[in-house]
Structures are given as C-alpha cells and as structure tokens.
Amino acid sequence: MDAEAVKLLGKYLGAGLTTFGMLGAAIGVGLIFAAALNGIARNPATEGKLKGFALMGMAIAEIMGLLAFVIAILILYVVK
Amino acid sequence: MTEAAPTVHNPLAQFEVKKIFTLPDVFGYDISFTNASLLMSLSVIAVALFMGLGMRRRELVPGRFQSMVEMTYNFVADMLTETAGADSMRYFPIIFSLFIFILFCNLFGMIPYSYTVTSHIIVTFAFAAFAFIGVTCIGFYKHGLHFLHFFLPSGLPGGIGGLLLAVFMVVIEFFSYLARPVSLSIRLAANMMAGHTLLKIMASFVGVGLIGIFPFAFILIFTGFEIFVACLQAYIFALLCSVYLNDALHMH
Numbered sequence: 001m002d003a004e005a006v007k008l009l010g011k012y013l014g015a016g017l018t019t020f021g022m023l024g025a026a027i028g029v030g031l032i033f034a035a036a037l038n039g040i041a042r043n044p045a046t047e048g049k050l051k052g053f054a055l056m057g058m059a060i061a062e063i064m065g066l067l068a069f070v071i072a073i074l075i076l077y078v079v080k
Numbered sequence: 081m082t083e084a085a086p087t088v089h090n091p092l093a094q095f096e097v098k099k100i101f102t103l104p105d106v107f108g109y110d111i112s113f114t115n116a117s118l119l120m121s122l123s124v125i126a127v128a129l130f131m132g133l134g135m136r137r138r139e140l141v142p143g144r145f146q147s148m149v150e151m152t153y154n155f156v157a158d159m160l161t162e163t164a165g166a167d168s169m170r171y172f173p174i175i176f177s178l179f180i181f182i183l184f185c186n187l188f189g190m191i192p193y194s195y196t197v198t199s200h201i202i203v204t205f206a207f208a209a210f211a212f213i214g215v216t217c218i219g220f221y222k223h224g225l226h227f228l229h230f231f232l233p234s235g236l237p238g239g240i241g242g243l244l245l246a247v248f249m250v251v252i253e254f255f256s257y258l259a260r261p262v263s264l265s266i267r268l269a270a271n272m273m274a275g276h277t278l279l280k281i282m283a284s285f286v287g288v289g290l291i292g293i294f295p296f297a298f299i300l301i302f303t304g305f306e307i308f309v310a311c312l313q314a315y316i317f318a319l320l321c322s323v324y325l326n327d328a329l330h331m332h
Binding site: 052055056059060062063066067069070 | 159162163263266267270271274312315316319320323
C-alpha cells in the first residue's frame with residue numbers, strides 16, 4: 001500500500017471508531033429516562049416537574065455523544 | 081464541505097448552500113441571496129403570518145387559530161417562569177423569538193427538497209452566541225463585578241486544601257461556562273444534520289426492488305420522529321437559554 005492509501009485507511013477507520021462515543025451517550029440517556037420513569041411511577045404527582053429535568057438531563061448527556069460526531073466530521077473533512 | 085465527488089446519492093448534498101441570485105460583494109463579503117436566505121426569510125414571514133393572523137380578531141373566547149397562537153405563547157411563558165422565575169418575563173421576547181424562529185426553521189427543513197437552515201453550525205452558533213453574550217451582559221449589569229462569584233461554588237472547605245480546590249473549581253467552572261455556546265450550537269446543528277442524513281441514506285435503499293418497502297416504511301416512521309425532534313430541539317434550546325438566564329439573574 002502506498003502512503004496515500006494508508007492515510008485514507010486511517011482516516012476512515014478513525015471516523016468509524018468515533019461511533020463508539022455514542023455508546024456512552026446512549027447509556028446516559030437511557031439511565032436518565034429510566035430514573036425519570038421510576039420517579040414518576042413512585043410519585044405520579046411530580047410528572048410535570050420531572051419531565052423538564054429529564055429533557056434537560058437528556059440534552060446535557062446527548063451533547064457528549066454528539067461531540068463524537070463532530071470529531072468524525074473533523075477527521076473526514078478537515079484533516080488533510 | 082463536500083470534498084467527495086458530488087453524486088446523486090451523496091447524503092450530504094442536501095446541506096449545500098446554493099446561490100439563487102448573485103449580488104455584488106460588499107466589503108469583500110459575498111452577500112448573494114442563497115437557499116439559506118430564502119428559507120430564513122420564509123420562516124420569518126411564516127412566523128409573522130402565524131402570530132399576526134392568529135391574533136387579528138383578539139376574541140375573548142379564542143377560536144382554533146387564535147388558541148394555537150395562545151398555546152405557543154403560554155408554553156414558552158410557563159417554561160420561562162418555571163425555570164427562571166417571574167422576574168425573567170422581561171426577557172421573554174428574546175426567548176420566544178429564538179424558540180419560534182428555530183422551530184419554524186426546523187419544521188421548514190422537514191419539507192422534502194427543502195433546506196435546513198439550522199443544520200449549519202455557523203447559523204446555530206450565531207443564535208447561541210447572541211444568547212451567551214446577552215446573558216453574560218445581563219449578569220454583569222445586574223450583579224456588577226459580584227457576578228464573577230458565579231465561578232466559585234459555595235460550600236468549599238477552608239484551609240490550604242480548600243484554596244487549592246477553589247483554584248481548581250474556578251478553572252473548571254470558567255471553562256464549562258465558555259463551553260455553553262459551543263454545546264448549545266452543536267446540539268441543535270448535529271441533531272438536525274444527523275436526522276436528515278439518516279433519512280437520505282435510508283432513501284437510497286428504497287430503490288433496490290421489492291425489499292425496498294422496509295426502508296420506505298422506516299422513512300415514514302422516522303419522518304414523524306424527526307418532526308418530534310425538530311420541536312424538541314427548539315424547546316431544549318429555549319429551555320437551556322432560560323436556565324442560563326436564571327443563572328445570570330439569581331446566581332447560585
């Protein structure tokens with residue numbers, strides 16, 4: 001393999017490997033909604049309040065997974 | 081952005097900015113009217129029509145159209161007063177404008193063959209930077225230099241260990257404060273871009289014969305989910321803006 005092919009291989013492998021970043025975000029979002037559902041099941045009166053907190057927590061957990069997507073875009077299109 | 085050869089099936093081709101008609105450069109900046117400008121103008125016109133026509137009659141018992149407008153207003157007003165207190169209603173216009181403009185841009189992007197303005201980080205970063213700078217200015221205006229106390233959480237232990245911890249905490253809090261506009265803008269742009277790219281990739285599987293009915297059904301379901309995500313992301317943007325506003329107004 002010439003140097004150009006090795007570079008491309010590394011680029012695509014690296015971009016593919018960034019998908020593992022989504023694993024953590026998926027676990028985090030799942031835990032947040034599981035905890036929110038538990039809370040609502042125990043005390044249904046708190047549903048309105050918990051919904052806002054759950055969505056906010058989801059937004060904060062999700063951004064960590066989306067940063068992996070940004071890294072993938074950087075590897076694919078910015079790194080020469 | 082698209083470095084690869086532009087083919088019909090390139091899933092990122094839908095995010096390309098195309099010129100509709102060219103205008104002369106102003107101070108070296110290209111100010112041509114593009115599809116992004118067109119969709120933004122359409123969103124502004126749609127919002128103005130929605131609010132203006134809805135509230136034209138101003139009936140005491142609202143009709144269908146007027147109650148849609150009133151529900152949108154109440155939704156954002158309740159969200160703002162719940163997260164940032166009643167005195168934050170002064171800043172309601174900017175939060176409501178951000179919410180409804182992002183909502184309409186997201187929803188216009190769901191129309192096939194249209195263009196999603198909010199899938200570009202530069203657009204969402206402009207929204208987030210306005211919110212960030214505005215909130216910081218409000219914080220300094222309301223608390224003066226005491227606003228810097230925001231970077232030092234209360235309840236740290238005393239002594240030399242506490243001092244070291246305080247230095248450490250200030251650095252962490254400062255950088256997490258600076259990361260706010262970045263995370264706000266990337267969340268919105270990446271969510272919109274990922275959903276639309278996924279729809280396009282699935283759409284390229286439809287034309288493979290009889291089995292293509294499965295990706296087609298997936299697209300049908302996922303389009304509904306994408307409309308939900310479009311509303312949810314506009315809500316989350318407005319919610320986080322009001323959380324940051326609460327931090328600036330009431331500190332810890």
